[in-house]
Amino acid sequence: MAGHHAKDDDTVESCGLMTEYHQTCYARAGKGKRLWKKVKYQLVEYHSLPAYLKDNEYILGHYRSEWPLKQALLSIFSIHNETLNVWTHLIGFFLFLALTVYTAMQVPKVDLHSLQHFHGIMKKADLHKLQEELLKCLPSLPSMDMLPSLPSWHVKELLYNCLPERFSSGNHTDNCVLHSVKEDLANIIAPLMMRPITRWPFFAFLGGAMFCLLASSVCHLLSCHSERMAYIMLRLDYAGIAALISTSFYPPVYYSFMCNPFFCNLYLASITVLGIATILFSLLPVFQNPEFRTIRASLFFGMGVSGVAPILHKLYLFWGEPEVFYTTGYEVLMGALYGVGALVYATRIPERWKPGKFDIAGHSHQLFHILVVAGAYTHYRAGLVYLRWRDLRGC
Structure with missing residues (x-):
């Protein structure tokens, strides 16, 4: 053993004396460390993922798996199969933030x-x-x-x-x-000679839209960190979707039935309770499993369909007024965009037709995100019509 240590000491001493060799040793060590980092944060294929990250079997590669939180955050600027999922809703969030500021700064003007x-x-x-x-x-x-x-x-x-x-x-x-x-x-x-009508239902919708879009972006960015993080982020994502759908009802219901308090409170209470129930159901661990994908989409789709009753009621009360037809047209378009988005999400089209071809761009979740932003913006346009209508008409 003593001879062995002496040999090691001689090696260290000789390496210290040989400056060029010493530098080569450190260069090789640094290169190996950098190579290890690259391998450690390498994108992996679907079959290499832990069970909690396996959600879409038709997306075959470019996954991040159990990355440190810092690396997961920085991956917002790199290319992987979640990049466009993050940015489609992050851009949507900033769009609605700008619309909220713009709407708050605008003084209602009477159409002359x-x-x-x-x-x-x-x-x-x-x-x-x-x-x-x-x-x-x-x-x-x-x-x-x-x-x-x-x-x-x-x-x-x-x-x-x-x-x-x-x-x-x-x-x-x-x-x-x-x-x-x-x-x-x-x-x-x-x-x-009158104050403009209250804006809180409109800003509640804008707040719900921003919460949904930001929660979705954060979920897609950080879920790769750990199983615990993925669990929390998915619950946040589901809560955001329920919040968007629920608050989308507030402007049409409030401004359509503000002169009929019974129906106004009935519809607002119903959609609020339904939204809370959906959020609570989404907290169940089984709700996350891939086999419940269709049930998830159907539950959120059902929340949207429940808006048919107040729309038909509004048409009955105000038939013949142009604003009613304008807002209903926007709401039908919004429902169609959300419905198509839910259908695309549940059926995994188009990647199910060509697995692996849409890993980076064009897969169903990205299309779903784009349709959600388009539907929310359509509803924003309908809200502007409601505000102008009630500012001028009152009860």
């Missing part, structure tokens, strides 16, 4: 296009005289502080009764203000 309807009649009237008549009548109206709390129909009625029947033009009074002109004027002036 209807002025063109009777511009030809009004241009012959003495508009200065009309202003004087209206100002004389305003003191008889309720306090200006009380106007925002009054129903819009009541404000319109007060203004209609206040507007004069005739205008003076020179020495004659033959320019009669028609009934329809007075009604149009009241419809335009009334919203200017």
